Amino acid sequence: MSERRIVLAQARAAIVVALRTPRALVFTFFFPLIFLVLFNSIFIKGGDQSVTLPTGLKLSAQAYFMAGITAYSISLSTFTTLAVSITTQRERGQLKRLRGTPMPAWTFIVAQILRATAQALAMTVLLVAIGVLAYGVDFPGSSFIGFLVYVALGTATLCTLGIAITPFTPTVDAASTIAPFSVVILAFVSGVWIPIDQLPHWLQEVGRIFPLYHLAIGLQSTLSPQASGLGLEGGNIAVLAAWALAGVWVATRRFRWEPQAGTG
Amino acid sequence: MVSEAAISVRGLRKSYGEHEAVAGIDFEVGSGEVFGFLGPNGAGKTTTIEILEGYRERSGGEIEVLGVDPGEPTREWRSRVGLVLQECELDPLLTVREAVTLFATFYPSPRPVDQTIELTGLAEKREARIGSLSGGQKRRVDVAIGIVGDPDLIFLDEPTTGFDPTARRDAWNMIEGLKELGKTVFLTTHYMDEAEHLADRVAILREGRIVAQGPMQELSASLGRRTVIGFRLNGGLDVEEVRSCVSATPQVAGDEISIETEQPQGDLYRLLALAEQRGVALEELEVRKPSLEDIFLDLTRDQGRQP
Numbered sequence: 001m002s003e004r005r006i007v008l009a010q011a012r013a014a015i016v017v018a019l020r021t022p023r024a025l026v027f028t029f030f031f032p033l034i035f036l037v038l039f040n041s042i043f044i045k046g047g048d049q050s051v052t053l054p055t056g057l058k059l060s061a062q063a064y065f066m067a068g069i070t071a072y073s074i075s076l077s078t079f080t081t082l083a084v085s086i087t088t089q090r091e092r093g094q095l096k097r098l099r100g101t102p103m104p105a106w107t108f109i110v111a112q113i114l115r116a117t118a119q120a121l122a123m124t125v126l127l128v129a130i131g132v133l134a135y136g137v138d139f140p141g142s143s144f145i146g147f148l149v150y151v152a153l154g155t156a157t158l159c160t161l162g163i164a165i166t167p168f169t170p171t172v173d174a175a176s177t178i179a180p181f182s183v184v185i186l187a188f189v190s191g192v193w194i195p196i197d198q199l200p201h202w203l204q205e206v207g208r209i210f211p212l213y214h215l216a217i218g219l220q221s222t223l224s225p226q227a228s229g230l231g232l233e234g235g236n237i238a239v240l241a242a243w244a245l246a247g248v249w250v251a252t253r254r255f256r257w258e259p260q261a262g263t264g
Numbered sequence: 265m266v267s268e269a270a271i272s273v274r275g276l277r278k279s280y281g282e283h284e285a286v287a288g289i290d291f292e293v294g295s296g297e298v299f300g301f302l303g304p305n306g307a308g309k310t311t312t313i314e315i316l317e318g319y320r321e322r323s324g325g326e327i328e329v330l331g332v333d334p335g336e337p338t339r340e341w342r343s344r345v346g347l348v349l350q351e352c353e354l355d356p357l358l359t360v361r362e363a364v365t366l367f368a369t370f371y372p373s374p375r376p377v378d379q380t381i382e383l384t385g386l387a388e389k390r391e392a393r394i395g396s397l398s399g400g401q402k403r404r405v406d407v408a409i410g411i412v413g414d415p416d417l418i419f420l421d422e423p424t425t426g427f428d429p430t431a432r433r434d435a436w437n438m439i440e441g442l443k444e445l446g447k448t449v450f451l452t453t454h455y456m457d458e459a460e461h462l463a464d465r466v467a468i469l470r471e472g473r474i475v476a477q478g479p480m481q482e483l484s485a486s487l488g489r490r491t492v493i494g495f496r497l498n499g500g501l502d503v504e505e506v507r508s509c510v511s512a513t514p515q516v517a518g519d520e521i522s523i524e525t526e527q528p529q530g531d532l533y534r535l536l537a538l539a540e541q542r543g544v545a546l547e548e549l550e551v552r553k554p555s556l557e558d559i560f561l562d563l564t565r566d567q568g569r570q571p
Binding site: 005006009010013016017020021089092093094096097099100101102103104258259 | 318345352354357358365371372
């Protein structure tokens with residue numbers, strides 16, 4: 001019963017369950033792919049179109065959409081699915097049952113994160129492949145490494161936040177409303193599908209508070225031909241890391257294993 | 265000296281604010297014994313079992329489960345204790361075999377998965393998703409994941425609540441099977457017949473206190489002396505008139521009257537005479553020895569709150 005085996009067995013079960021949940025697959029798998037195709041078809045009318053980021057960096061509209069929708073997709077694959085699936089498992093009494101076995105608590109959490117990370121990476125590979133092959137997106141210089149750094153940091157941050165929000169979603173209904181729709185709404189003010197400079201100033205400030213903004217802008221920046229080096233920006237990194245630490249802080253203090261609805 | 269008892273409880277108390285859910289109870293469960301823990305809903309059964317399982321902290325008292333204080337559960341201890349919780353819905357999207365295999369990986373020396381599935385009577389459903397099973401079959405999966413770690417002690421919290429009679433009979437056979445494997449079983453139930461069928465010894469809980477405990481046969485012998493006269497009151501007589509002619513206080517439930525008496529002959533004679541004199545028929549009249557269910561209800565009835 002090595003602990004590695006316990007982690008892998010739970011991660012495997014989590015992946016099996018995810019693949020057998022069609023509703024979640026449509027939302028987290030097909031929606032980002034459809035959005036990528038739709039936005040490229042609707043907004044790109046031939047010729048070179050470019051988008052200017054708040055930092056002044058310019059990049060092609062195709063690269064802009066690919067990076068923004070990758071950020072959106074990572075949020076759904078990690079934050080949304082973790083919040084919904086952990087709340088569901090808790091309210092069914094599964095977490096309480098697991099606590100009654102010799103399974104170390106951390107192995108459950110790590111297994112859930114592994115499942116979410118696998119999903120986020122698979123989606124990133126798909127979206128990037130479509131962007132590069134179908135829409136001619138180019139990774140200038142060593143920007144590919146910068147892009148991967150943001151994918152890794154964004155995945156880590158949004159995994160912790162997906163776990164950290166579960167103490168505040170007392171029912172499965174609450175989790176499956178809050179977790180997906182907060183991402184959809186934040187996507188509008190995070191420059192995922194509307195360039196941020198087209199929003200009123202106060203909405204830009206709202207967007208800037210949340211990690212999705214910094215993940216989207218970060219990924220987009222690395223794809224600008226004007227970006228230097230890896231294309232990393234300290235501000236985005238700092239905000240994502242701060243959210244990750246806040247998530248860990250809340251999750252380690254407030255995480256619940258027992259059902260919250262009903263008396264138990 | 266090492267105690268032989270699988271579970272030993274002395275002066276266990278648990279309060280939630282002002283409310284004392286468990287008000288100082290003592291009992292021991294021997295190794296290899298099936299121990300029935302009975303009581304109506306709200307008597308403190310689940311609170312007690314959850315303290316013994318290591319889920320809840322106690323307010324006071326000394327307890328040992330397999331020689332360990334469950335207030336500080338260790339991984340080694342957890343691997344020797346099997347649980348079947350009252351409310352636990354396993355993932356409906358996993359198959360029976362996937363769920364049992366997953367739980368088997370948590371334990372240092374699990375039983376073989378297929379053998380466990382067969383033991384719980386799920387052989388034909390091993391590839392079925394848990395969501396497609398009936399309530400009784402789901403409960404068997406709960407039992408399968410409870411015993412797959414090959415525990416020495418198994419907690420079964422109301423294992424048959426909501427079952428139809430056939431499913432209950434099957435569950436009883438399964439629990440008897442656990443006993444034959446030499447496991448200690450701690451069983452909570454609110455069915456007296458279940459305890460009578462399965463338990464070597466029982467404790468009956470009421471409002472956080474044990475009101476009777478001992479070997480099943482002794483308990484039913486010592487409590488079962490009185491006779492019950494029952495009938496339906498259908499106009500013509502009122503309860504006061506019935507009360508005035510019998511030696512015990514009649515219990516009234518709707519139009520059903522039952523009189524638990526130590527003088528059945530005299531009471532029945534006066535009751536029949538009264539009915540005859542009024543020309544009233546006592547519908548569904550019966551005279552019987554109290555069932556265990558009656559004894560149980562009697563013991564667990566709140567004396568200050570009769571219907």
